[in-house]
Amino acid sequence: MHILAATQFTHAQLDLLFARAEELRNYTTPSQRKELTELHKGRQLCSLFYEPSTRTRLSFEAAAIKLGMGVVSTENAREFSSAAKGETIEDTIRVLDEYKFDIIVLRHHKTGTAAQAAHVSQTPIINAGDGKGEHPTQALLDAYTIYRQFGRLDNLHIVMGGDLANGRTVRSLAQLMSSYPNNRITFISVPELQIGEDIKATLRKNNTPFKETMDASAAFKTADVVYWTRLQKERLTNPAAIPEARFNIEPEILNHLPVHAIIMHPLPRVDEISPLVDSDPRAMYFEQAGNGLYIRMALLDQIITNIL
Numbered sequence: 001m002h003i004l005a006a007t008q009f010t011h012a013q014l015d016l017l018f019a020r021a022e023e024l025r026n027y028t029t030p031s032q033r034k035e036l037t038e039l040h041k042g043r044q045l046c047s048l049f050y051e052p053s054t055r056t057r058l059s060f061e062a063a064a065i066k067l068g069m070g071v072v073s074t075e076n077a078r079e080f081s082s083a084a085k086g087e088t089i090e091d092t093i094r095v096l097d098e099y100k101f102d103i104i105v106l107r108h109h110k111t112g113t114a115a116q117a118a119h120v121s122q123t124p125i126i127n128a129g130d131g132k133g134e135h136p137t138q139a140l141l142d143a144y145t146i147y148r149q150f151g152r153l154d155n156l157h158i159v160m161g162g163d164l165a166n167g168r169t170v171r172s173l174a175q176l177m178s179s180y181p182n183n184r185i186t187f188i189s190v191p192e193l194q195i196g197e198d199i200k201a202t203l204r205k206n207n208t209p210f211k212e213t214m215d216a217s218a219a220f221k222t223a224d225v226v227y228w229t230r231l232q233k234e235r236l237t238n239p240a241a242i243p244e245a246r247f248n249i250e251p252e253i254l255n256h257l258p259v260h261a262i263i264m265h266p267l268p269r270v271d272e273i274s275p276l277v278d279s280d281p282r283a284m285y286f287e288q289a290g291n292g293l294y295i296r297m298a299l300l301d302q303i304i305t306n307i308l
């Protein structure tokens with residue numbers, strides 16, 4: 001199956017995925033790791049990235065290799081694939097289909113491209129981020145991180161801040177969390193960077209209460225999860241026009257945050273979370289990135305074994 005949107009999974013599927021991720025992270029000894037490389041030997045992953053990436057591409061490729069798969073990869077397809085010569089994504093995918101990969105992981109700068117690719121693809125496509133659209137596997141690892149911390153995905157106050165208009169990770173996660181009961185979301189941003197109307201419509205439909213505000217300290221007081229994001233400069237025509245987009249998390253604001261809360265960020269961080277926050281026990285962003293490896297291993301495993 002294609003993985004295109006965070007909300008395509010049932011809650012039962014997510015439970016199974018998280019359970020598998022939990023299992024896979026326990027293969028730690030050299031002999032267990034070797035055993036894991038027998039699992040999907042002879043299978044191949046193609047990673048096709050038209051936009052920069054560190055975590056998503058490397059964790060998918062590492063996940064594949066740890067499961068014994070082979071990996072064929074292009075990290076700058078915008079410049080170095082035939083896209084630069086004018087080839088359509090459909091044609092590129094038709095050709096990759098001929099090479100009989102088991103899974104194609106695709107990141108693209110244009111919203112909707114993953115769906116476009118999936119439309120013609122015989123091979124399962126995983127959307128690894130499409131422009132300002134979605135980043136479903138990030139939402140999976142985010143939800144997995146929240147689940148590991150709280151043992152649930154409902155009854156939570158999630159405070160999401162930063163560039164909500166252009167960041168695809170908040171869009172995917174907000175929709176996913178809204179599919180669980182009794183969550184509420186507070187969006188912190190300047191008016192220019194507010195979350196899209198389409199996401200608000202989804203939250204209303206799901207009866208997920210939400211609020212838009214610039215008062216981060218007040219929101220932090222009752223937060224369970226703080227999810228911060230960077231200004232998506234590459235998606236703005238004039239980033240300098242938004243100087244007040246700086247809701248930086250400095251240690252002082254953490255005085256407002258409950259001790260049980262966690263601070264998340266999809267990374268890369270630029271300057272919106274001070275490095276002084278890193279040593280706070282609530283800072284979860286590096287562990288969160290680490291969880292991405294296990295979620296992606298579980299995802300590849302369950303796609304190949306037709307569980308998903």
Ligand code: NCD
Pocket residue numbers: 055056129135138167168169229230266267268
């Ligand atoms: C995010 C992305 O690519 O949308 N990065 C990631 O995959 N962790 C967030 C970002 O680039 O700001």
